Amino acid sequence: xxxxxxxxxxxxxxxxxxxxxxxxxxxxxxxxxxxxxxxxxxxxxxxxxxxxxxxxxxxxxxxxxxxxxxxxxxxxxxxxxxxxxxxxxxxxxxxxxxxxxxxxxxxxxxxxxxxxxxxxxxxxxxxxxxxx
Amino acid sequence: xxxxxxxxxxxxxxxxxxxxxxxxxxxxxxxxxxxxxxxxxxxxxxxxxxxxxxxxxxxxxxxxxxxxxxxxxxxxxxxxxxxxxxxxxxxxxxxxxxxxxxxxxxxxxxxxxxxxxxxxxxxxxxxxxxxxxxxxxxxxxxxxxxxxxxxxxxxxxxxxxxxxxxxxxxxxxxxxxxxxxxxxxxxxxxxxxxxxxxxxxxxxxxxxxxxxxxxxxxxx
Numbered sequence: 001x002x003x004x005x006x007x008x009x010x011x012x013x014x015x016x017x018x019x020x021x022x023x024x025x026x027x028x029x030x031x032x033x034x035x036x037x038x039x040x041x042x043x044x045x046x047x048x049x050x051x052x053x054x055x056x057x058x059x060x061x062x063x064x065x066x067x068x069x070x071x072x073x074x075x076x077x078x079x080x081x082x083x084x085x086x087x088x089x090x091x092x093x094x095x096x097x098x099x100x101x102x103x104x105x106x107x108x109x110x111x112x113x114x115x116x117x118x119x120x121x122x123x124x125x126x127x128x129x130x131x132x
Numbered sequence: 133x134x135x136x137x138x139x140x141x142x143x144x145x146x147x148x149x150x151x152x153x154x155x156x157x158x159x160x161x162x163x164x165x166x167x168x169x170x171x172x173x174x175x176x177x178x179x180x181x182x183x184x185x186x187x188x189x190x191x192x193x194x195x196x197x198x199x200x201x202x203x204x205x206x207x208x209x210x211x212x213x214x215x216x217x218x219x220x221x222x223x224x225x226x227x228x229x230x231x232x233x234x235x236x237x238x239x240x241x242x243x244x245x246x247x248x249x250x251x252x253x254x255x256x257x258x259x260x261x262x263x264x265x266x267x268x269x270x271x272x273x274x275x276x277x278x279x280x281x282x283x284x285x286x287x288x289x290x291x292x293x294x295x296x297x298x299x300x301x302x303x304x305x306x307x308x309x310x311x312x313x314x315x316x317x318x319x320x321x322x323x324x325x326x327x328x329x330x331x332x333x334x335x336x337x338x339x340x341x342x343x344x345x346x347x348x349x350x351x352x
Contacts, residue, residue, distance in 0.1 A: 002223055002224060002254070002255035002258065005222070005226075006141055006142070006258075009141050009142055009143070009144065009145075010141055012144070013137055013139065013141070013143065014137070017135050017137050018135065021133075021135055023133070023135070031141065036284065036287065037258060037284070038254045038255065038257050038258055038284045038285075039258075084283045084284070084287070084317075085280070085283060085313075085316065085317065086316055087287075087316060087317060087318070087319060088316060088319060095315070095319025095320065096319075096320075097319070105140060105141045105142060105258065106138065106139065106140055106141060107137045107138075107139060107140075107141050108136070108137065108138060109134050109135060109136045109137055109138070110134070110135050110137060111133070111134055111135075112133050112134075112135060113133075
């Protein structure tokens with residue numbers, strides 16, 4: 001259950017970006033999560049609901065885009081999609097493969113309330129300690 | 133209004149990890165992040181590794197636990213510098229904790245720094261600490277089905293140590309199935325069966341680690 005720490009990091013980045021643009025309310029945060037990460041959507045949403053009240057992201061939506069795993073075979077150059085259990089090249093069976101996507105954990109963008117985007121910037125967000 | 137951010141969620145951890153890595157490389161230290169469940173034998177494996185390599189390399193250990201200094205005391209009793217990190221509840225180590233621990237070590241004298249991560253098969257996989265390799269231990273009593281249940285850690289580890297190998301008959305552990313699943317999850321990772329507390333078969337693992345230390349010395 002390290003999703004609390006992940007959501008703390010997301011909120012820190014989002015609040016920094018919003019504050020820099022002078023926004024006072026975040027309505028949506030969009031992130032991309034690779035299928036091979038150890039991140040559970042339910043736990044992310046739970047942590048998000050627990051950590052946002054009282055912040056400028058209170059009531060915001062957390063939109064998660066899941067990105068599938070893809071590798072390239074270094075022997076026959078085939079690019080193939082796979083699940084987290086079977087990494088071998090489906091064409092030649094080689095184990096010399098390079099992971100192209102699947103381990104992403106990125107904050108893509110945020111949506112801020114346009115009506116309040118001209119309000120003066122508040123102070124920087126507080127650092128949140130890592131949590132399990 | 134949309135604001136683009138496009139950066140890693142764990143950006144701060146990764147920046148600090150990159151700084152840790154620069155410190156390690158400047159000092160010529162190879163750093164290993166050792167991950168496993170509670171009770172798999174992380175500390176015993178570290179002690180067996182120290183016994184195998186202390187004649188060749190100067191070694192120190194960072195111990196990560198939620199609480200207590202039991203592990204650091206065990207290592208220090210063997211005359212090896214050990215720093216205890218207590219995460220106070222967090223289920224994994226992060227780069228800033230490693231950075232703080234480094235101030236207690238004489239980096240210029242070290243060849244190998246072993247970081248014992250908090251006992252957990254999930255969370256430590258997501259956090260880069262600046263290490264040169266992540267290695268995991270599975271112990272026989274945990275069962276050969278663990279790679280099905282916790283694939284992520286088996287994929288990120290560069291080598292898999294199978295500890296408590298002397299108990300394999302008792303626990304009905306299917307080694308060939310285990311090896312098959314590990315190799316499909318992580319085809320390049322070698323599997324090293326050992327019995328850490330008895331010191332059995334530690335040589336192959338220790339030589340693999342020595343090879344990585346030497347390759348790193350040649351590179352930096």
